Each structure stands twice: as structure tokens, then as C-alpha cells.
Amino acid sequence: MTIHIAIVGSTTFVETVSHAAPKFDDVRFSHFTYAHPREAADIATQLGSFDGVFFSGSFPYAYASPFLNETIAHHVVQDETVLLTTVLYATLTQKLALDEVTIDVNEPERLHTIFTSFTDLTQPAVMKIHPDVDFSDVFRFHASHQQRDTKLAVTSIERVHRQLLEEGFNSQLMIEPVSTVIRHLEKLIDQVRRHLADLSQFAVVLYASTSASLHEYLRTMRHQGHVEIQDDTILLLTTKGEIVHALEEATLSPRDDDSLIGIGYGTDYKTAFEHARIALSASTEQQLRIVDAAKRLSFPASGETVQYRVTDEIAFDMVKRIGISPLNVGKILGFSKRKHEFTAKDLTDYLGVSRRTTERLIKKLHDGGFVDVIGEEMSYTQGRPRAVYIFKLPS
Structure with a gap:
């Protein structure tokens, strides 16, 4: 499968990537250039379908992000390598002291980390920039200093760099080593590959129905899969x-x-089918349940986020064997870490439910072999003695 990546940046950046990017047999690039980083937002709305989008920096990435939906995106990071390369180049080639330089950066802390290693050096004037910064303010910062006591502006913004040069100021654009750019591009490609591999997993969907109308609906829908009736369910096999x-x-x-509906994901059919069967049998009022390849059980109600996930093998076993809802399983496991021996009243107080609800939970736990009765608690008031239970959970 060919991966399609969009490259978004200035003309200079796009040309750098075009000439320097390694040749990937399974990757195709499309290039989109802008004159101003804010144009990245308009580009994002017109991109169409891409597996990933690679931006020249954090500004165009920030402007475009609201319009990318769930498309995987990454940008070149202004890290210590970028900063050190630029500062060394600027000061050595122009024979300047650091206090003769002004710099605008996304994260001044990275710059200070470099300078703290050289305690005897002077410090440049630094301006922190962010996606909402007014570019004219950045221009004035550099220009005002250079009119007084500095000799070079080092800027992260290509538009500011061009304006400084046009108006007769000395300016150096932040240098992004080709190796840094390619490293971040490869990071995006690896992320896209992992995502596509995840989406190619087997998926088995079990419907608790043998309705002829549901069967016909699934047969005619383009789910790119196989549909059949198995016992008292309809099975859909796809990705x-x-x-x-x-x-x-x-x-x-x-x-x-x-x-x-129970959905199961897995790296093979057998695993996906088992996960779908477990999902369908989960004790919950939610219509839709999913068990993924990592045995996480989720209930993504329409328009809502996942409410609970079972990530513990013990919890997963409880849901599978005795049908307790994942929410209650999580609470019970939390309680078991606080009290190894307990009464129904102890559990009732902890869960904040009725005594009858607690008794039903305890019966399910006992029938499933997760608790034992070990005795009775003597009461100093009238009434029946309370049974004392002990958890029997795997360590």
C-alpha cells in the first residue's frame, strides 16, 4: 500500500524536502507552498485525503490543526540542534558576540539550556514567539535593537526575515539542518505506517440478531467484508x-x-472472533461494545467518549466470566486493594449503592470464585450476624 504525505511549508522548505528526502518505495509526496504561515489553515481545508501531513514548523501546524480532522500530522521541531547550529553559524561567520544578536524562538528555555553551559558568554536579546504573535511586533523587536546596539537578527519566521532584509537590516533565518528535517519526516512516516497497520487488523462484528432485514442491510452495505448467520447471531468479518x-x-x-453489537479486533481471525464474543456478552446497557487487540473493553456510545476501559487481566476475566459491568469491576478491584476481608456493609458503603445491589454483586463474585465466605462478624445489636468474605483474586 502506498502512503500519501502532504508537505506544507514555504517554497524554500518544500524544495529542501524535495531534494533531500530519502526515496521511499511506498511513499508519495505532494507539495503545498504558502507565502505566509497562516495560509496553512486554508491549505488544510483543501487537502482532501492524505495519510499524513508534514509541516515546516509549529506555526503552520498550529494554524492548520483545527482543520485536519483526524489526519496524522507532524512538524519540524525547533530543538537544541536547530538553535545551536544557527547561533554558531551566525556568530562565527559574522564574527559577532552574542550580545550583538537578537533572537526570536518558540521556547526560550531551550536556548537558555544551551547558554547555561557557557557561563562566561554574554547573552543575546531574546523574544518568545507563539502562533498568535503579531509578525510586525517581531519585526519591530529586531529592528529597534539593530538601530541601537545589535548587528544581527536571527529569526524563526521567514516572512520577518524577508521584511528585515528588504528594509536594510542584517538578518539570519533559523537554520534547520537537513538531518533534523528528514528525521522528523521519517518520524511522521513511521507513525502513519503504525496507524495503517492498526487499521488493517481483523475485525469481527457479532450482532445479537438473525433478522433477515439486518442480514440484507449488511450484505448490501460496503463494509468490504463477509457476512453470514451463525447460530443466533449475524457475523460480519472485515478490517x-x-x-x-x-x-x-x-x-x-x-x-x-x-x-x-459486539466488535472484536485482533491480529488474526480467531482472536478477533473471541474478542467479539466477549464484547457481545458483556453486562451493560450499551448497545455497542468493543474489545480491541490489547483486550481493552470499551463502550463508545454514539457521540460520547469511551466511559471505561478494562486494561487489567483480572478485570477482563471478571467481565468475561461473571458478567459484572466494567465500571463495577474497576470499583471492586479498587476496594480489594484496601480491604482483603470485608462484609456486605463495607462494600455497600464503598460503592455507594443499595444493600440489595451489593448482595447481588457478592453472589456473582462468589459464584465466579472471586470471593469466599470465611465466617461471621458478631453483632452487638439485634439482627443477623454479618457474613465475612475474603477476596480470592490472582496475585
Whole structure:
């Protein structure tokens, strides 16, 4: 599968990437240039479908981010290598002391980290910049200093650099070593590859229904998969990417169908099927349940974030064996870390539920082999003695 990456930056940046980028057999690049970093926002709205977007810096990235939806994006970071390379080049080639230089940077802390290693050096005048900064303020910062006591402006903003030169000031654009640019580009490509590999996982969807209308709906939908009826369920076999898209488009089932749906992801069919079966059997009122390849169970209600995830093997086993909801499993495991032996009242107080609810939970835990009765607690008032339980959880 070919990866399609959009390169967004100034003409100079795009040319640098075009000439220096390694040849990837499975990567295709498209280039988009701007005259002003804020134009990156307009570019983002017109990009269309790309696997990833690579920006020249944090400013165009920040301007474009609100319009990228969920497209993977990365930008060149102004790290210590960039700063040190630029400062060394500027001071050595122009034979200047640091206090004869003005610098604008995204994170002055990185610059100070470099300078603290050289305690005897003078310090440049530094301006912190951010995506909302007025470029005219950055220009005035450099120009005003150079009219008085400095001899060189080092700027991170190409537009400011051009304006300084046009108006007769000495300016040096921040130098991004080609190796730094390529390293960040390769980081984006690796991230895209991992994402695409994740979306190519097996996905099994089990519907708690054998409805002819649901079966026909799934057969005619473009989920790029296989549909069949198995016992009392309808099974859809496809990929995780197809399911993610179907969830986004709300096409996983007809709008008027309220059948329970269990989705399982895995690196092979057997694993995905087992995860789908577990998801379908989970004790919850949510219509849709997902168990991913890492055995995390989630309940992504439409328009809502995932409310709870089971990430612990013990918790996963509880949901699978006795049907306690993940929310209650999490609370019970938290309680077990505080009290190894307990009564129904102890658990009731901790969970903040009714005594009857607690008794039902304890019965499920006992039937599943997660607690044992070890005795009774003597009462000093009238009433039945309280049973004392002990957790039997794997260590």
C-alpha cells in the first residue's frame, strides 16, 4: 500500500524536502507552498485525503490543526540542534558576540539550556514567539535593537526575515539542518505506517440478531467484508479500518435496529472472533461494545467518549466470566486493594449503592470464585450476624 504525505511549508522548505528526502518505495509526496504561515489553515481545508501531513514548523501546524480532522500530522521541531547550529553559524561567520544578536524562538528555555553551559558568554536579546504573535511586533523587536546596539537578527519566521532584509537590516533565518528535517519526516512516516497497520487488523462484528432485514442491510452495505448467520447471531468479518469508518458514518447497523453489537479486533481471525464474543456478552446497557487487540473493553456510545476501559487481566476475566459491568469491576478491584476481608456493609458503603445491589454483586463474585465466605462478624445489636468474605483474586 502506498502512503500519501502532504508537505506544507514555504517554497524554500518544500524544495529542501524535495531534494533531500530519502526515496521511499511506498511513499508519495505532494507539495503545498504558502507565502505566509497562516495560509496553512486554508491549505488544510483543501487537502482532501492524505495519510499524513508534514509541516515546516509549529506555526503552520498550529494554524492548520483545527482543520485536519483526524489526519496524522507532524512538524519540524525547533530543538537544541536547530538553535545551536544557527547561533554558531551566525556568530562565527559574522564574527559577532552574542550580545550583538537578537533572537526570536518558540521556547526560550531551550536556548537558555544551551547558554547555561557557557557561563562566561554574554547573552543575546531574546523574544518568545507563539502562533498568535503579531509578525510586525517581531519585526519591530529586531529592528529597534539593530538601530541601537545589535548587528544581527536571527529569526524563526521567514516572512520577518524577508521584511528585515528588504528594509536594510542584517538578518539570519533559523537554520534547520537537513538531518533534523528528514528525521522528523521519517518520524511522521513511521507513525502513519503504525496507524495503517492498526487499521488493517481483523475485525469481527457479532450482532445479537438473525433478522433477515439486518442480514440484507449488511450484505448490501460496503463494509468490504463477509457476512453470514451463525447460530443466533449475524457475523460480519472485515478490517478495523472499515469498522472505524462505519462508526464515524453511523452505518454499522440500520438506524431503527437496536440489536446488541459486539466488535472484536485482533491480529488474526480467531482472536478477533473471541474478542467479539466477549464484547457481545458483556453486562451493560450499551448497545455497542468493543474489545480491541490489547483486550481493552470499551463502550463508545454514539457521540460520547469511551466511559471505561478494562486494561487489567483480572478485570477482563471478571467481565468475561461473571458478567459484572466494567465500571463495577474497576470499583471492586479498587476496594480489594484496601480491604482483603470485608462484609456486605463495607462494600455497600464503598460503592455507594443499595444493600440489595451489593448482595447481588457478592453472589456473582462468589459464584465466579472471586470471593469466599470465611465466617461471621458478631453483632452487638439485634439482627443477623454479618457474613465475612475474603477476596480470592490472582496475585
